Amino acid sequence: METFILRPNWTNSISRPIVLRIEELRDAGRRAVLKHAFTNPEALRPEKTRQGLTEEAAAEFAELARRLRARGHDPQAVAHFVNRLVFCLFADDAALLPEGLFTRMLEAAAKSPARFEEYARRLFRAMRDPGGEVDFTPTPGSTAASSTPTRPCRWRAPRSASCAAPPAWTGAR
Numbered sequence: 001m002e003t004f005i006l007r008p009n010w011t012n013s014i015s016r017p018i019v020l021r022i023e024e025l026r027d028a029g030r031r032a033v034l035k036h037a038f039t040n041p042e043a044l045r046p047e048k049t050r051q052g053l054t055e056e057a058a059a060e061f062a063e064l065a066r067r068l069r070a071r072g073h074d075p076q077a078v079a080h081f082v083n084r085l086v087f088c089l090f091a092d093d094a095a096l097l098p099e100g101l102f103t104r105m106l107e108a109a110a111k112s113p114a115r116f117e118e119y120a121r122r123l124f125r126a127m128r129d130p131g132g133e134v135d136f137t138p139t140p141g142s143t144a145a146s147s148t149p150t151r152p153c154r155w156r157a158p159r160s161a162s163c164a165a166p167p168a169w170t171g172a173r
Contacts, residue, residue, distance in 0.1 A: 006037050008044040014053055016046060061086065084124055091127070101134070108136035 006018040024030040036043040061082050068078045092102035105123050109116035119136055126132030 004034060006033070006044065008037075008041065008046070010045050012049045012051060013046045014048045014050060018044065081120075084120075088123065088127075097127075104136045105134075 002022050004020040006020070007015065008018070009015050018033060020030055020034055025034065033044070064085075065078050065082050068081070069075055088097070088102045091097045092100075102123070105119050109119050122134045122136075126134035
């Protein structure tokens with residue numbers, strides 16, 4: 001046994017496994033984490049709750065919508081776009097999309113922000129059309145491949161499977 005994996009699971013909390021390697025137990029702080037598992041499990045309770053995470057995400061989507069409307073975009077179109085993004089997050093997390101597809105789109109857009117709209121349209125179209133295909137991998141030497149990201153993708157979803165065919169989704173351009 002080289003690793004301990006603690007999986008604290010609290011109601012309404014965001015559960016994250018705590019991985020402790022044997023060599024880390026030389027550190028008093030890491031030993032304290034293991035000790036808390038047996039003597040003070042409350043100390044391992046995550047600070048962030050599901051409600052708090054939901055509120056943070058809602059605030060970020062509201063800010064995105066506000067900024068898009070401030071740039072002169074139609075409020076109805078902005079609402080539709082934000083709904084699509086929320087659905088993409090759900091579809092990615094629920095493995096309705098091929099593994100990591102939405103994350104790859106965000107990473108490609110971070111490297112080339114001017115292409116985000118194009119990437120999003122391609123993803124929405126592929127989700128709408130049965131058998132739709134999409135890829136966000138830049139070819140070597142392309143502008144997107146050589147540019148540096150302006151903002152890293154912060155969201156990552158665990159994957160367990162990918163879908164054979166994307167769900168039908170009306171309203172995509």
